[in-house]
Amino acid sequence: MLSYPATIPLSNRTLNHLAERIRGHRQQRKSRWRRLTPGRQALLALAHLRNGDTYTRLAAGFEIGVATAWRYVQEAIALLSAAAEDLDTAMRRIRQLAYTILDGTLIPIDRVADQKPYYSGKHKRHGVNVQVIADAAGRLVRASAALPGSTHDLTAARTHGIIEALTSADVMTFADKGYQGARGSLRIPFKRRRFRPKLSRRQKTVNRAHAKIRARGERAIATLKTWKILAKLRCCPRRATAIVQATLVLHHVEAARYAG
Numbered sequence: 001m002l003s004y005p006a007t008i009p010l011s012n013r014t015l016n017h018l019a020e021r022i023r024g025h026r027q028q029r030k031s032r033w034r035r036l037t038p039g040r041q042a043l044l045a046l047a048h049l050r051n052g053d054t055y056t057r058l059a060a061g062f063e064i065g066v067a068t069a070w071r072y073v074q075e076a077i078a079l080l081s082a083a084a085e086d087l088d089t090a091m092r093r094i095r096q097l098a099y100t101i102l103d104g105t106l107i108p109i110d111r112v113a114d115q116k117p118y119y120s121g122k123h124k125r126h127g128v129n130v131q132v133i134a135d136a137a138g139r140l141v142r143a144s145a146a147l148p149g150s151t152h153d154l155t156a157a158r159t160h161g162i163i164e165a166l167t168s169a170d171v172m173t174f175a176d177k178g179y180q181g182a183r184g185s186l187r188i189p190f191k192r193r194r195f196r197p198k199l200s201r202r203q204k205t206v207n208r209a210h211a212k213i214r215a216r217g218e219r220a221i222a223t224l225k226t227w228k229i230l231a232k233l234r235c236c237p238r239r240a241t242a243i244v245q246a247t248l249v250l251h252h253v254e255a256a257r258y259a260g
Helices: 012-029 038-051 055-062 066-082 087-094 153-159 162-168 201-224 237-258
Strands: 100-108 125-134 140-143
Touching: 012 038, 012 066, 012 237, 038 055, 038 066, 038 237, 055 066, 066 237, 087 140, 087 162, 100 153, 100 162, 100 201, 125 153, 125 201, 125 237, 140 201, 140 237, 153 162, 201 237
Parallel strands: none
Antiparallel strands: 100 125, 125 140
16 A cells, blocks of 8 residues: 655644643543554544545554544544534624624535435535634634534524524624524625515615625635535534534634734
């Protein structure tokens, strides 16, 4: 088998953060011996999450069994997802923002036992729905738990309590037409209706300005999907939430490096 050196576009800060969590977990469980050190296990998990390397490739590269690679990655994901902020905690930071941008994204998935709930008619593929909140600069603030891909964005936002939380905090939020009827503090573009077949010039101007703001929210979704594992999940849909939350924690650790 051929091998070659590869890189992971992350800093040592992120590697050390995950390694410390793994080290603390091992001490708590009083683990005596492992095939990989905490640092190597952290590197293994980051290669899977950031680069999307399969368990077979990871097992060959780290000279361990495929089952061991799977177990080490799942352990790291569980530790990270357990440290993810809930909505109430995230709202403490969101309240300080000038405004937010709310949008939904579909994360493709290929292992689906019950096909219908996970099939998105909009995207014509199976996946899970994740609601993403971005700040005014398009930076990723929070990603919700994963729901079946057939879930409408408005329904998903209500299910997670996002609209209620943003409205209670009086945070102006820009969203697309998929959130029509959300009310509260959400700002939705004007939509043509039967009794209003054409939009006025003022309404079109407002919609253009609204679209420019919402475009920044696409940056947050793109940031989330720089974690290649989210390009297409090859696992049970029930594991999707833990993976999304784990990548969000790592993203915030990495982003803190640039915030000083």
